[in-house]
């Protein structure tokens with residue numbers, strides 16, 4: 001008896017189909033683990049179309065198995081608690097998790113963007129006020145908001161300010177700007193009074209020098225009064241900066257420079273303050289220096305950068321000689 005060829009073909013074909021089916025069956029019964037790559041014999045987990053040994057589906061933070069609700073972020077799996085505690089970005093102001101885009105302040109703290117509108121920001125360090133980040137803060141009667149950290153060093157007292165003025169006078173003298181602090185009458189006033197007295201003349205209103213002199217017919221100074229007004233309640237680093245700036249004005253006046261071009265004069269005062277700040281290394285100083293360097297004011301910011309370029313090229317001595325004898329920066333600066 002002969003088996004018809006067609007039957008034989010069908011037989012082989014049938015065999016092939018059943019082998020394929022057995023393979024598929026084996027696959028679906030014993031899938032491989034997407035984590036370790038080995039066949040899964042016993043219980044298995046199915047997540048997003050992949051199979052896992054139950055203890056091989058793990059948290060990408062703590063590496064322990066995930067057995068209940070979890071988060072998927074950027075293709076990684078996390079226990080909810082691991083995500084919330086270690087991965088999620090928490091807002092430095094309200095403490096809640098931030099999803100999507102956010103703001104980062106100078107200090108690297110992340111914030112919900114909405115806090116630009118609904119939170120108070122410290123005038124002196126730009127942090128948003130919060131209990132855990134800045135230890136709270138306050139708003140002075142003149143409208144300035146100051147955080148708890150800046151308040152810790154805030155100078156409200158004329159005696160304390162006087163001591164800082166002497167300290168600053170010492171640092172100024174080291175660079176060649178000699179001012180006897182005893183010739184200065186120091187007054188601490190709030191921002192409201194500063195604005196009403198000198199609002200038109202002063203840039204960001206932290207200090208002001210009111211200088212008066214009476215000269216004889218021969219041009220000899222017979223009498224002079226020097227009142228230095230300082231905004232009260234500024235943190236110590238800003239107080240140092242402002243005193244160094246204003247005392248450099250005093251030095252210019254005492255050297256007879258009453259009409260120095262504002263760009264050269266203010267730029268020099270800021271540059272002197274910058275040099276004094278180098279005696280106070282630390283994060284707050286770096287922040288103040290960065291603010292000076294980035295100031296886009298055409299007199300105070302631009303003047304500072306141009307005087308700095310000039311002084312760094314000719315030297316501190318030559319810069320001060322010019323400031324004592326001329327009203328302008330030389331050409332090219």
Ligand SMILES: [Zn+2]
Pocket residue numbers: 033034035036037038052053056
């Ligand atoms: Zn596995």
Ligand SMILES: [Zn+2]
Pocket residue numbers: 059060061062063064078079082
């Ligand atoms: Zn975990």
Ligand SMILES: [Zn+2]
Pocket residue numbers: 091092093094095096111112115
């Ligand atoms: Zn927030």
Ligand SMILES: [Zn+2]
Pocket residue numbers: 122123124125126127146147148149150151
């Ligand atoms: Zn602050």
Ligand SMILES: [Zn+2]
Pocket residue numbers: 245246249266269
């Ligand atoms: Zn000034």
